[in-house]
Amino acid sequence: MTQPHSTTRRSVFLVDDHPVVLSGIRAMVEAQADLQVAGTAGDVESALIGLAETLPDIVVVDVSLPGASGIVLVDRMRTLFPQIAALALTLHEEAAYVRQLLQAGARGFILKRSAAEELIHAIRSVLAGGLYIDPGVAAKILSEPRSSATNPDPLSEREVMVVKLVAKGFSNKEISGQLSLSVKTVETYRARATEKLGLRTRAALVRYATIEGWMTHDS
Numbered sequence: 740m741t742q743p744h745s746t747t748r749r750s751v752f753l754v755d756d757h758p759v760v761l762s763g764i765r766a767m768v769e770a771q772a773d774l775q776v777a778g779t780a781g782d783v784e785s786a787l788i789g790l791a792e793t794l795p796d797i798v799v800v801d802v803s804l805p806g807a808s809g810i811v812l813v814d815r816m817r818t819l820f821p822q823i824a825a826l827a828l829t830l831h832e833e834a835a836y837v838r839q840l841l842q843a844g845a846r847g848f849i850l851k852r853s854a855a856e857e858l859i860h861a862i863r864s865v866l867a868g869g870l871y872i873d874p875g876v877a878a879k880i881l882s883e884p885r886s887s888a889t890n891p892d893p894l895s896e897r898e899v900m901v902v903k904l905v906a907k908g909f910s911n912k913e914i915s916g917q918l919s920l921s922v923k924t925v926e927t928y929r930a931r932a933t934e935k936l937g938l939r940t941r942a943a944l945v946r947y948a949t950i951e952g953w954m955t956h957d958s
Contacts, residue, residue, distance in 0.1 A: 847871035906948035
């Protein structure tokens with residue numbers, strides 16, 4: 740179920756095992772001047788085949804799929820199609836569930852009960868390089884107590900400060916100015932932090948910072 744890519748419309752692949760839901764989301768996406776549906780699937784295996792054939796810009800995936808879950812799909816996408824962004828669509832509101840999706844590689848999380856325009860906003864946010872968390876669960880994530888015990892090699896205070904600023908979009912030069920450090924020192928802190936965390940890209944750092952609750956305005 741594919742259609743030719745347009746030079747002006749970003750391609751969206753939809754994964755949901757409920758035909759009525761799938762049809763509704765498809766119609767919603769196709770109604771946008773800047774978006775088009777590249778294909779659809781109802782389970783993980785057919786989704787992986789469809790993604791290989793269409794190479795869309797983003798995948799909107801229902802987490803509750805028959806057989807393997809949507810989390811498995813997101814995790815496999817990270818290895819097979821790292822250039823394709825994933826936006827998770829789910830009924831579940833538990834903060835731990837959101838963290839699991841972000842750790843698997845999802846760039847966004849939206850509840851099925853959210854308004855149609857919110858889904859379109861989420862798609863566009865992720866396509867623009869952002870990280871989207873449904874407002875309905877964002878407060879729960881940020882209010883949960885966090886423990887550094889899960890990190891066997893905790894970051895130093897300076898490394899935490901550098902990771903926070905990198906995640907918020909600041910360059911090494913801008914960070915050096917804010918922390919009154921040389922650019923080389925900032926690079927060293929950043930390298931040490933990414934080595935400890937096993938994270939190599941800014942997108943991965945953003946996910947980590949979100950999970951840790953560092954992306955609030957007062958953090």
